[in-house]
Amino acid sequence: MSQPFTPKPNPSVEQDQFLTILSREEAIARFEAALFPRQLPSETRLLADALGRALAEDVVAPIDVPPFDRSNVDGFAVRSADVAHAGEAAPVQLALNGETISCGTAPTLPVLPGIATAIATGGPVPRGADAIVMVEHTQPVGHDAIEVRRAASPGQFVSYAGSDIARGEALLRAGAIVGSREIGMLAACGIAEVLVTRRPRVAIVSTGDELVQPGEKLRPAAIYDTNGAIVTAAIAENGGDAAFLGAIADNEAMLEAAMRKALADSDMLVLSGGTSKGAGDVSHRIIARLGKPGIIAHGVALKPGKPLCLAVCDGKPVVILPGFPTSAMFTFHDMIVPVLRRMAGLPPRSDAKVAAKVPVRIASELGRTEFVMVSLVEGADGLIAYPSGKGSGAITSFAQADGFLKIEALADQLPAGSDAEVTLFTPHVRVPDLVIVGSHCTGLDLVTAPLAHAGLVVRSIAVGSLGGLAAAKRGECDLAPIHLFDDKTGTYNAPYLADGLELVPGWRRMQGIVFRKDDARFVGLSAEEAVRAALADPACIMVNRNQGAGTRILIDRLLGGHRPDGYWNQPRSHNAVAAAVAQHRADWGMTIAPVALASGLGFIPLAEEHYDFALVTARKQRPAVQAFLDALASGEGRAALTAAGFRPA
Amino acid sequence: MSQPFTPKPNPSVEQDQFLTILSREEAIARFEAALFPRQLPSETRLLADALGRALAEDVVAPIDVPPFDRSNVDGFAVRSADVAHAGEAAPVQLALNGETISCGTAPTLPVLPGIATAIATGGPVPRGADAIVMVEHTQPVGHDAIEVRRAASPGQFVSYAGSDIARGEALLRAGAIVGSREIGMLAACGIAEVLVTRRPRVAIVSTGDELVQPGEKLRPAAIYDTNGAIVTAAIAENGGDAAFLGAIADNEAMLEAAMRKALADSDMLVLSGGTSKGAGDVSHRIIARLGKPGIIAHGVALKPGKPLCLAVCDGKPVVILPGFPTSAMFTFHDMIVPVLRRMAGLPPRSDAKVAAKVPVRIASELGRTEFVMVSLVEGADGLIAYPSGKGSGAITSFAQADGFLKIEALADQLPAGSDAEVTLFTPHVRVPDLVIVGSHCTGLDLVTAPLAHAGLVVRSIAVGSLGGLAAAKRGECDLAPIHLFDDKTGTYNAPYLADGLELVPGWRRMQGIVFRKDDARFVGLSAEEAVRAALADPACIMVNRNQGAGTRILIDRLLGGHRPDGYWNQPRSHNAVAAAVAQHRADWGMTIAPVALASGLGFIPLAEEHYDFALVTARKQRPAVQAFLDALASGEGRAALTAAGFRPA
Structure with a gap:
């Protein structure tokens, strides 16, 4: 919500709302106490459409399965007493009564003493018979008799009526989740539809004028609506029937109308957005008017997620998620999903x-x-x-x-x-096959692509060159990508390697000065000339890099002790530098060629940076490390790097 | 398939087909080699409709997230150098430039030295500013200035452009499964649709005249089609788009036409049914005509599942599942699901x-x-x-x-x-809260219903009274339901209890003789008279019970040494006895009153059976055991038992 923002610099007023902050446990307890127990609405669904739903009532088996005594083999239905002493040396001859029982054929003739009936697997055992002799253990005698060459015990190869499922037994209990196995049991009893808990309808409303829906063009200062899509999907993943109503314009009357309609049509309302404190106030005021008891918790002693608001309006849960995406998703999973699953009749998620x-x-x-x-x-x-x-x-x-x-x-x-x-977050932990901790580069994605496509899990954790080196020394990764310039030797990377690490050459990244292509102050200049021009113009603002970045060393050299306007703006990535210049927040900075190119900025090349890998020697023989080294050295890998503006070493 | 069954009693001919039986591993290897690698068809889908699908291509971040340097708090954008030495004792006064940056508002004024701009959480940092001061650390000075009472470092409370997601980075790899978290990352980049692997279309055909679809009326000798429904659901559970085409009539030309059409419209064909050996032959003959290379494995050295048939017809998998449901489902999960998931672009199931x-x-x-x-x-x-x-x-x-x-x-x-x-079969093992091993009774379902509805998992394993006692002695269950008559003492159950077990009285079940209500031979007689009448009629057939059953002892007493026709038909349950009589396979037998009632049979009461529980004393204090004992003793429990025809002890 982007209410025109008016800072309220009085801490005592500002802190008011936090007087009511509850502990996480207390907030959960009050929220659930206001919602449960409750009657869950149910609906009748065809078996195939009930997949994943919770049964709303016990199901009692209406028939025996199998419904009759069934033959388990192809053979002959006999009286076991007739063949109790049969054997290879003492075959017993039985007359065939002419009937053949296939699957689905009801027998018409009884099996009298001395008689047998041909029967297929699945056929109903006829009256008088109490055992089946396998066809393999018989020999024909003309067309109307057989010799039985093995003894049969009572019940041999017979599945009795009700031995799989007995009529009257509790087949499934209310609350059971209908999966393929449950569908099998229901179908076996002839049940074609079941009463299941209706999926709770959840309306999702995003609030905030700064939000643009994915697929639309991003305005300056606007951001894409992340929470709307992710909450909608997470509701579907947890048994809800999600209806995303889009972002509602920033107007209290319109928002109230939208919230009232959404709540009337739904079982739950989730609002997301409102990153600023002032913004949330509007939604809170509206909720207070929506129904009793209203707000249960406004602010929870929980990180991430402090600004979470939980309400119950006339029996329906209404939630305002924090605006920050990870705060929103964590609180949603921690506190809203349990309520949603309970409303859907589903058991609590069992997290590993x-x-x-x-x-x-x-x-x-x-x-x-x-x-x-x-x-x-x-x-x-x-x-x-x-x-x-x-x-x-x-x-x-x-x-x-x-x-x-x-x-x-x-x-x-x-x-x-x-x-x-x-x-x-998922039932099983999939430990990555290759772990790369250090400085990130889009070139790395190109080199690891074949590994990823071969099914290897590659994890790249961006902590910067020094953080990567530390992780490599502790043996927590396979490779640490670094680009550390050593002033003493005037070389990259090698001087930083400790025992147990070895250097794998990566590629060169051309660093240089970026400026907007229409900025006449810089067009056609060398790097040194560009910096002189910038220093000469007091209106010109630079963007720097963070202390410790290799690029920062280059910048400081170029500036030779000057600290021009913007020097203290010190973002941590090449992309942030390009964004600052492209968005007129700064006029020049230093980044690498591929980033300048992607941002449509002018670029004055200055010096190559060495992006190499500190390889943990003890891990060198791992298959994924070998696959990485192969990909790095491969013609395809080098060609992809070159095409993206890097120079393979 | 119920081709008219003609037994072929010549073992040498019958064994022919088994010459080609492959080991499970060899069958899997040949099947997969004939199918993979293959190009997986893809399709573009909106984010919300892509849930659960596999990405068909890498997704590279098209923008930086956040797209600009963003304020993380409500406060004022400043130059950190201006407030580097600010503190409670040394407040620094800054003039406000009159602009207020809300979320979604692009700044228009730069922050010059000595100046501050009001900014909301999520607002873009204006040109010139390099840090944010929280509103809580300021005091208003009139309407157009503030005092800052805490020092700010460069970058304080700023999230730099691209710090969440950097333009150009590999956001997601081909093969990634789209869940809510992936949807969040895609939405954050403004991506509204993605290319995903199309779900493989799988046609399911049941074969067999004996099959009746759930919801329809069951004919004599027919059974409900279980495999059609369960396979359809299991395909949906594993990323397939299942089309169940019903049961095809037992006619080679019709079946071939149906199979050809199904295969033309689909990526895979699964046939189920055909419990008898002869039946399968028709489907095999047809598959041989459907395309190359045809049958890969016909019979696999695997139990359950030996009759499984795997084929590939012009690049499409065609499978004939065994007819027995557990054989069908096990082989489907073991050998077909991996292929299906691979065709859907999904990773192998990771079974715990x-x-x-x-x-x-x-x-x-x-x-x-x-x-x-x-x-x-x-x-x-x-x-x-x-x-x-x-x-x-x-x-x-x-x-x-x-x-x-x-x-x-x-x-x-x-x-x-x-x-x-x-x-x-599921990611987590849910060990039951209450384990009951022994003889099963539908009365038990009534007593455990409140436990199940309270969320306790009750497992009842039916192994008969003696099996239950053995399990109880080994400490493998909480309770063993038993009904064992002791001839010596003339009492039930108590004499069978070992050390460490105690008797919990359950209920009485009235045993008696069942007969068809229209059978004039038995109407109006006592049990003894009925048995005399049966013995007097040579056409009359009985159904007995298995050795060891309490009911069997009663029957033998009544028969007094006679072994009438049907004596060797010895099913293991009350339900099977009732089914035999109801279906005219026998004329009388002994079962319990509730079963006779459910089967619509005439019933002559004879003697009560004591259905009690051997409780493992060491487990008595477990909450679920206490809940069971409470339910057994409760008024509701006793009323439910009574209503169902039992007599609580």
Whole structure:
């Protein structure tokens, strides 16, 4: 929601709403107490359309399965007493009564003493018979008799009526999820339709004028609506019938009308959006008018997810998710999915948990439960859980995590080296085959593409060159991509390698100055001339790079001690530099050629950066590492890098 | 398929088809080699409609996310250099430039030295600014200035462009399954539709005149088509687009026409039905004409599943499943699902495995791989895997199993007490809360209903009274329902209890003689008179019960040494006795009153049977056991038992 933003710089007023903040456990308890128990609506569905649904009532078997005593083999129905002493040396001759019982044929003649009836697998055992002799254990005698060469015991090769499913037994219980196996049992009893819990209808409304729906053109300052799509999909994944109503314009009357209609048509309403505090207020005011009891929790002592709002309006749950995507998705999974599944008659999700070691210290705020999204990699002594460094504003913090760990409200940190229990987002942990921790480059995606397409899981964790080196030294990755310039030797990378690491040459990335192509101040200049021109114009603003970046060293050399306007704007990536210049937030900066090209910026080449790999020698013989080295050296790999503007080493 | 069945009693001819039997591994290898690699057809789908599908191509991020440097808090965009030394004791005053940046608002004014711009969470950082000061750390100074009371470092509370997703990075790889998290990443980049692998269209045809579709009336000698429904559902569960074409009449020309049309419209054809050997021949003959290379494996050294037929016709898989439901479903999951998932672009199912002990010896045939469906219960020292005793002809062997264990082709048995690895059918094992092993009774379902509805998992394994007692003595169950008459004492059950077991009284079941209500020979007689009447009529056939059944003792007493016709027909359940009489396969037998009632038979009461529980004392305090005892003693439980014809003890 983008209400015109008016900062309220008075902390005492601003903090008011947090007086009602509940603990996560208290918020869950109050929310569920206001919703359950409740009668779940049900509907009758054909078997095939009931897949994945919860049965709304017990199903009692209406018939015996099989419905009659059935032959399990092809052969002859006999009286076991007649052939009790039959054998190879003492064959017993039985007359055939002329009847042949196929599947589906009801016998008409009884099996009298000394008589046999031909019967197929699945055929009903005729009156008088109590056993089946396999055709393989008989010999024909003319056309109307057989010799039986093996004894038969009573009941041999007979499946008795009701031995699979007995009429009157509780076949399935209310609450059972209808899968293919349940459908098999129901079909076997002749049941064609079942009463299932109706899927809860959930309306999803995005709020915020800054939101543009995927597929549409992005305006300046606007962002794509992520939460609308992901919440809609997550509702479908958890038994709901999701209706995404799009983003509602930023107008209290229109929003209230939309919310009232959505709630009238649905069993649940989920609002997403509203990253700013002021924005949320409108939705809260409306909810207070929608029905009783209204807001249950406004703010939860939970990270990510503090701004979550839980309400119940005349028996229906109404939720305002936090605007930050990872906050929205984590709270949705943690607190809304359990309610949704219960409304759908589904059992709680049973999340798998694994033990892992945390390689770095994670700070946490006292007084609120914190959940940290983590990626798992295989270390020397078991799993290692890397916290996502991107924060709750990033969708990838949630979407690329394997799971999460919990820091209790009373702890202010998780020390490096801690053992943690990681709750997985998927039933099984798929540990990556190749782990790359360090500086990321789009060239890396090109080299790992054949591995990914061969079914190998490649995980690349972007922590910068120094972070990668540290991980490699600890043996937590296979490869650390680095581009570290050593001032003393005037060379890249090699001086930084410790024992146990070896250098694998990667490729060169041309660094240079970017500017908008229509900026006459820079057109046609060399790098040195461009910097002189920039320094000469007080209106000209630069964008720098973060301390420690190889590019930063180059920039500082070029500036020779100058600190022009924009020097303190220090983003951490080549892409951010290009975006700043393209969006007029800065006029020049330094990035690499492929990024300049993709951004449509002018580019003045300056010097090549060496993007190489610190390989953990102990892991060199792993098949995935070998596959990576092969891909890097391959003609296809080198051609792809060259086409993208890199120069393979 | 119910071709008129003609037994061929010549073993040498009959064995011919088995000459080509392949091992399971060889059959899988040949089948997959004939199908893969192959080009998978793809289609473009909207995000919401792509849920669960496999991406058909890599997706490269087309934009940076966020697209601009974004404020993470409500506050003021500043130059960090201006407030580098700000503090409570040394507030820094900045002038407001009058602009307020909401979400979605593009800044128009730069932040010059000494100036600040109000900015909301999610707003784009304006030109000149390099940090955000939280509103909480400021104080208003009139209407057009603020005091900043805390220092800000460069980049504070800024999320740089591309820090979540960088333009040009490989966002998702071909083969990735689109879940809500992937949808989130795609939506964040503004992607509204994706190229996914098209779901393989699979036609399912049931064959066999004996098959009746669920919902229709069951003819005598007919059975319901189980495999059609379960295979259709299992295909949907594994990424296929299933089209069930119903049961095709038993006519070679019609079947061929149906198979040709189905194959032309589909990517795969699955035939099910044909329990008899002769029946299958027709389908095989047709497949040989459908396309090259034709049949790959006809008969696999596998149990259950030996009659499985695998074919590839002009590049499309054609499968004839065994007719027995558990054979059909096991082979479908073991050999067809992997092919189906690969055609759908999905990864192999990752089946969870658990270790368990096998309490009984399981015999196996040398020379073929045997898979044994098992139910898991918690024992004193870990999981115990009970083999299903029902065989491959029963759907419940598969449908009620938790998983299966494997006996290698070279082993002829798995000894009692073996450690086995059980492959689960579902990702997590849900060990039952209450385990009841022994004789089953529909009254038991009534007593356990409230437990099931409260979410407890109750497992009842029917192994008869003596089998239940043995399990209870080994501590493998909580309760063993028994009805064992002791001739010596003339009492039920108590004399059979060993140390560590205690008797919980259950209910009485009235046993008596059943007959068809229109059978004048029995109407109005006492039990003794009825047996005398039966013995007097040589055309009258009885149905007995198995040795060891309590009812059998009663029958033998009544017969007083006589062995009338039908004596050797010895089914194992009350239901089978009723079915035999109702279906004219026998004229009288002994069963319990509720079963007689459900079957619409005449009933002559004779004596009450005591259905009690041997409770494992060591498990008595378990909550589920207590819940069971409560339900048994409750007024509702007793009323339900009484209404169903039982007499609570």
